[in-house]
Amino acid sequence: MLLHMIHSDRPLTSEALAGYLQTHPVVVRRTLAGLRTLGYVGSTKGHGGGWVVTCDPAVVTLHDIYTAVGAPALFAIGHRTPDPVCLVEQAVNAALDDAFQEAEALLTARLGGITLAALAADFGHRLAAHPRSTHIHAH
Numbered sequence: 001m002l003l004h005m006i007h008s009d010r011p012l013t014s015e016a017l018a019g020y021l022q023t024h025p026v027v028v029r030r031t032l033a034g035l036r037t038l039g040y041v042g043s044t045k046g047h048g049g050g051w052v053v054t055c056d057p058a059v060v061t062l063h064d065i066y067t068a069v070g071a072p073a074l075f076a077i078g079h080r081t082p083d084p085v086c087l088v089e090q091a092v093n094a095a096l097d098d099a100f101q102e103a104e105a106l107l108t109a110r111l112g113g114i115t116l117a118a119l120a121a122d123f124g125h126r127l128a129a130h131p132r133s134t135h136i137h138a139h
Helices: 002-006 014-021 025-037 062-068 087-111 116-129
Strands: 041-044 050-053
Touching: 002 014, 002 050, 002 116, 014 025, 014 050, 025 041, 025 062, 062 087, 062 116
Parallel strands: none
Antiparallel strands: 041 050
């Protein structure tokens, strides 16, 4: 959502953002309300109103945003049984737990090195390379 807002020349409504993300505007509004509380976005009402980025994209990282949205689980893989009686399953769970913790630490560290500005620049280059892209802020 933030990249859509960064590349827009005007505020974007939650309906427009929901269209880009193929989700419901309520989901967008809930997420953006939390980001607004932390100072990442702001909104204006009325004709021509909508959401805008209010933070410095050169400073804010994906890790910042990940934390701002509640640090959801990064991996959908889980244990079949949280506290198994089977000793084999216990051993496998322990090994998986270690692997998941290492992978999550690596991923969150990498997220901390990616700024919104870097993502916006990458998107801008991709858009320039594909001028006929259907990715246009027409809403």
